[in-house]
Amino acid sequence: MFCHHYLMEFAIQIDADYLVARLKALLAIPSPTGFTDETVRYTARELQRLGLEVVLTRRGAIRARRPGNARRPARGIVSHLDTLGAQVKLLKPNGRLELVSIGHWSARFAEGARVSVFSSKGTYRGSILPLKASGHTYNEEVDTQPTGWPHVEMRVDALARDRDDLVQLGIDVGDIVAVDPAPEFLDNGFIVSRHLDDKAGVATMLAALEAMQRLDVQTQVDTYWIFTIGEEVGVGASAALVADIASLVAVDNGTTAPGQNSSEFGVTLAMADQTGPFDYHLSKKLFELCGEHDIPVQKDVFRFYRSDAASAIEAGHDVRTALLAFGVDASHGYERIHLNALISIARLLVHYAASEVQIERDATETAEGLKGFTHQKMSQAEQDLTPDED
Known part of the structure; x- marks a missing residue:
């Protein structure tokens, strides 16, 4: 077995083939929010195969426990199985389907997508098209029509000439529409696909666990x-935590757009999102672990972004939170990442899980007085004004 002190000098080897295989399998399972049962089943079985104790909530959130030497202060690591998608809003007189988005993504990226609609009578294939899809008919209007969900429709690849035909097919308002991921795994390490947010995060967590089980890594x-x-x-980790968890690290996508400091390589450590700063001490620990183990890292701030960490805090969980991101180009669109970032995050997760507990006071939800309470960086003059009374 490998203890923390050995890991300090040991380069964790993440099985890249395992990580990629899990990502391919996850991408092959449709899982828009509200339609996640099968991806939950796949992930839960893999966690059981890796030897973890698996608990499911009523609706299917997974909490898998890997025992350490003590129950508290336990650590939580979280990613999400659900993806973007769409839902049938209306059966139209022309035999097509009006859609609304599941999650926040632009209809600009929906145009031309191949999709499946899950009806009471079976699954039908189709395409999402702009209302004016033929240049031979609409000429320049194809390029000048507005962009948005009211301006696209699903063409069903079945006999669907009018609303009555759609009814005969068993299609109804509210049916879930899954968008094909269309993944490509390139020899140079780049991965291009829809829904890398956050199936890449799930695969990264599984790869970290596989390494811990293979190397018999022990945790405090x-x-x-x-x-x-x-x-x-927006609901994410609101109902999946237990009281023993004192720190929660989310694994999700970053954004490599202009004006951001994220990268498709290494770890992107988010310092804040639209809900505010992440925990000072937890973020500092993760950054320092990267330095100790030669894991490339950069910091970023996201203004229009939230993750499972935000939903946990908003639900009233008093946990320290941090966010590890893999840089994504064209997030919530046709996304691109690099395997280097996923392996870097997986390595960091192993070292984090195996690291020593620095804030022992976190073992209890509340404690009297200041004994063991944390400090933040201050000048000597400021420290003199707030003497440590431990």
Whole structure:
């Protein structure tokens, strides 16, 4: 077995083939928010195969416990199984389907997508098209029509000439529409696909666990590996935590757009999102672990972004939170990442789980007085004004 002190000098080897295989399998399972049962089943079985104790909530969020030497202060690591998608809003007189988005993504990226609609009578294939799709008919209007969900429709690849035909097919308002991921795994390490947010995060967590089990890595405290089913609609980790968890690290996508500091390589450590700063001490620890183990890292701030960590805090969980991101180009669109970032995050997760507990006071939800309470960086003059009374 490998203890923390050995890991300090040991380069964790992540099985890249395992990680890629898990990502391919996850991408092949449709899982828009509200339609996640099968991806939950796949992930839960893999966690059981890796030897973890698996608990499911009523709706399917997964909480897998890997025992450590002590129960508290337990650590949580979280990603989400649900993806973006769409839902039938209306059966139109022309035999097509009006859609609304599941999660927040632009209809600009929906145009031309191949999709499946899940009806009471079976699954039908189709395409999402702009209302004016033929240049031979509409000429320049194809390019000048507005962009948005009211301006696209699903063409069903079945006999669907009018609304009555759609009814005969068993299609109804509210049916879930899954968008094909269309993945490509390139020899140079780049991965291009829809829904890398956050199936790449799930695969990264599984790869970290596989390494820990293979190397028999021992931890000071329990770690909970959590997989949520409603992050894309904002609920995420609101109901998946237990009281023992004192720190929660989310694994999700970053953004490599202009004006951001994220990268498709290494770890992107988010310092804040639209809900505010992440925990000072937890983020500092993760950054320092990268330095200790030669893991490339950069920091970023996201203004229009939230993750499972935000939903946990908003639900009233008093946990320290941090966010590890893999840089994504064209997030919530046709996304691109690099395997280097996923392997870097997986390595960091192993070192984090195996690291020593620095804030022992976190073992209890509340404690009297200041004994063991944390400090933040201050000048000597400021420290003199707030003497340590431990």
